[in-house]
Amino acid sequence: MTIVVRRDYLHFVKKYNRSEKRHKNVTVYMSPCFKVEPLQKVQRWLKECKAKDSVSQPHVFKNYNTYMGGVDKHDWWISKYATTIRAKKWYWPIFIRIVDMAVVDAYIIYNLINTNDEKPATKMDVLLFRLCDCIVLE
Incomplete structure (x- = not known):
């Protein structure tokens, strides 16, 4: 064809x-x-x-x-500090991957919001953002 x-x-x-x-x-x-x-x-x-x-x-x-490279960058941020889990059920790795994607999406939105303000930007790296996210969720 x-x-x-x-x-x-x-x-x-x-x-x-x-x-x-x-x-x-x-x-x-x-x-x-x-x-x-x-x-x-x-x-x-x-x-x-x-x-x-x-x-x-x-x-x-x-x-x-x-616009190329957006998916590659997203996958790179996920794999940088990926959550690993050994599970007997097939759906747990998929669920953990979706949670990792949501955390990276929240990190991207956080950085977009902080760079648009008039105050000096307080940028975090992905690891610090994940740690703050874990502390807030506890």
Whole structure:
């Protein structure tokens, strides 16, 4: 199944010409929120010329590149001080993971609130925030 751009929309095409050369480095993004237009000009490094060239980029690529890394950072904060538990029931690790995600989300919201105030920001790291959270919950 291939995807073809027609009149600013992405369409699925089931058959493709098998004689044409297929490139494995082709990136495909699909989003119902974005059309192909507006196209932005970006600089791309070309190996053949060993120079940068200007190419057009769809809006969905620009949006992805702007906001990528959020999930990776969230997972990194969870794994930094993850709660480990040995349980006989299958649902306990899932429950603990959800609790860890909620703590990290609360940490992100806490830092966003404190950086918007006029007073000097009192930033905490994740470990101190988790310790304060445990003290409050006791």
